[in-house]
Amino acid sequence: MRGVRLGAATATTTARPSVARLALRLPIASSPLSTTPRLRAPTRPCPSCGAAIPLPASPCPSCASLIPIPPGLSLHSLLSLSDPIPAPASAKEAVGARNPGEGRPFDIAAELAALPAHGYALDPRALRLEMLRRQATLHPDRNSGDVEMAAALSARVNKAYEVLANPQTRAEYILEQFGLDTKETDHVSDHDLLLEILEAREELEEATSDEVEELREANQKKVDNVARQITEALSKEPPELQRAKELAVELKYWVGLEHAARERL
Numbered sequence: 001m002r003g004v005r006l007g008a009a010t011a012t013t014t015a016r017p018s019v020a021r022l023a024l025r026l027p028i029a030s031s032p033l034s035t036t037p038r039l040r041a042p043t044r045p046c047p048s049c050g051a052a053i054p055l056p057a058s059p060c061p062s063c064a065s066l067i068p069i070p071p072g073l074s075l076h077s078l079l080s081l082s083d084p085i086p087a088p089a090s091a092k093e094a095v096g097a098r099n100p101g102e103g104r105p106f107d108i109a110a111e112l113a114a115l116p117a118h119g120y121a122l123d124p125r126a127l128r129l130e131m132l133r134r135q136a137t138l139h140p141d142r143n144s145g146d147v148e149m150a151a152a153l154s155a156r157v158n159k160a161y162e163v164l165a166n167p168q169t170r171a172e173y174i175l176e177q178f179g180l181d182t183k184e185t186d187h188v189s190d191h192d193l194l195l196e197i198l199e200a201r202e203e204l205e206e207a208t209s210d211e212v213e214e215l216r217e218a219n220q221k222k223v224d225n226v227a228r229q230i231t232e233a234l235s236k237e238p239p240e241l242q243r244a245k246e247l248a249v250e251l252k253y254w255v256g257l258e259h260a261a262r263e264r265l
Helices: 006-013 019-025 089-098 108-113 124-138 144-165 167-177 191-206 209-235 241-263
Strands: 043-045 052-054
Touching (some): 108 167, 124 144, 167 241, 191 241, 209 241
Antiparallel strands (some): 043 052
């Protein structure tokens, strides 16, 4: 293998491809959105008509008025994949005491624990359809009375979809809710795996245009395999979080290779 600069390789792999392209190529486990009976979502009154509206619904189903969606909700609940669970008062106070103003109003970890693979196993088609449904109701053109709120709520839903539609960022988000942040400096510790990644990048750099698509297909199998392993790790009770984090770091490299391959086309 020719000499390859490790720093350049790792820097390139952190680039994230567009969500639209990822949604077509990167896998989301084909489990149902949820097979667990859902608890009743907490409600808040509609400011216009007073009806009790479950979180995070907006606009109001009764009078069609836009309703603010509070901060701190999970990305899964924003896309109707789960119902918010209010955090115990003791947890809010503990977080707030350590970091004033940062108490978490919702127990996202408990919410994810009720979902398949702690929220990692999602149906890609159902996820996209729910995003489109929510965007249709929140679009500023349909809410001319409060365009600013409509745009802000629409942006939150879009961001939730961007994160959850991508298996890499979805894993990183879930791990973050359990206190395991992945960092830009995280790297693959397995020497053989690192050599495999570097060799794959070198092969891509030397590939002809006709060969790039073949390399993408081979790389896609690696992405699929790592995503399946993350699903398995997060399906355990308790979830194997450290294992899932190691796999998420590996997935970052293969996703980065896909991004580099698309730039060659």
